[in-house]
Amino acid sequence: MEITELQKDLAATFRWTARLNMHEGVANHFSACVPGSSTEFYVNKAGIHFSQIKASDLILVTKENIKELKNKPEIVDPTAINIHGAIHEKVPHAKCIFHSHSKFATALSTLKDPVLKPIDQNTMMFFNRVSIFNEFGGLGFEQESSKMVNALGNKQHMLLANHGIITTGKTIADGFNALYYFEKAAETYLTALSTNQELNIASDEVAEKTAQETANYPINLAKMHLDQIKLILDKEEPEYKS
Template structure:
C-alpha cells in the first residue's frame, strides 16, 4: 500500500474533525504530502469520515494523477496540490466548515488579532475571494491570498489551515475556530480591541518554540 502511514493519518484526523465539531457529515477535506515520493494522501469525495479506512484514502501526485485507490479524491484536491507546489514548508492541509470561522468568511471579513491565538496563522487570517468549490479559480485565489500565513478564510465557504505536519494544521484549525468565536461574540456587544502588530511579533516568535520537541505527526 502506497503511503500507508499518511493514509492512516487522514483516517485519524478525519475523525478528529468530526469529534471537534470542525465539520459535519462529509464536509471539508484533508491531505498529507510525502515530499520524498512526490505523492499525497487525500480524503475521498463524499465518504463518511467514520466509515473511512486507509484503503479508501486516495494517493495522488502533485499533478492530480491518481496513483492508488478505487475512490475519487476530494473535489477540492486542486487547492491542496497548488499549496504544496507554492509552499515548500507545507506538508499537510486541513479544510473545515467550522461554524464561527465560516461565519467570519460569510461576512467577507478577515480574522484579525482579536486574541493572540490568531498567531497560529500569523498576525491575522486573510480572506480569499469567493469561487466555486473545486474550481481552478478557487485554487488560484487560495495561493494568491495565503502568502506566508498558515491559514486562509474562503469567502462564503470555510477555512484552510496548513502545517509542516497534519497535527500542526489541525491545531491551527481548532485554535482559529476559537478565535473566530471570540471575534463574533465580541462584535455582538461592542468593538473588539485588536492586539497590535508588535505584540503579535512577540507571540509568533514564542510560538516557534512552544510545545514539545519533535512536534505532532
C-alpha cells in the same frame, strides 16, 4: 500495501474533526504530502463521512494518476484534487492542508471585514499569518484553485471569504492544530463581537510577540495534541488505523 504512519495520523484528524462537529457531511478535504514530495499526496476518498474514515480510505494522488482521478469524481472529489494539488505543488511550506467549512471560521468568512483581530492568545497565534481570499467565484475547480495559490502566498493559512478556512503545516500535527485553534479563535472573536462592546485589541507588537512565542514554544504542543487524540482513538475507535 502497508499502511503508513502518515495515513494513520491523517485518518485520526478526520475522526476527531467529526467529534468536534467541524465537519460538513461528506464534504471538505484534508491532505498530506508523501515525505519528500510536493506532487504526491494522500486525500480523503469521496463520499465517506469524516467519522468513518480509515487510513486505508485515503487515496494517493500522484503525477501519474492525477488526470485519471480528475475524471473519476466518485473516487476523489474534483475540488479536492484541484485545491490541494495546486497548493501542495506551488506552496513549499504547505505539506499538509486542512480545508473545512467549520461553523465559526465560516461565519467569520462571511463578514465584510473577516480579519481576525488579536484579542486573546488564540487569536494572536494567527496575527499576520492568515491571508484573505476575497475572490469567491464558485466551487474550487482549476481556475479557482490557481487564484487560491496566489492569495495564500507565504502565509501559513487562508480564510476563504464566503467559504471557509484552509490551514497548512509542515506536519499533520501542525496543520490540524492550526485548524483546531483557528476555530476556537474565531468562536471567541465572534462571541466578543456579539456583545456590541468595544474590543480590547492588542497592539501589533504584543500580537506578533505572542504569535512568535507560540510558534517557538519549548515543547511541541501540536504533536502532543495529536498524540493524545490518537491515544483516545486507539481505545475507542481503533479501526481508524486500518
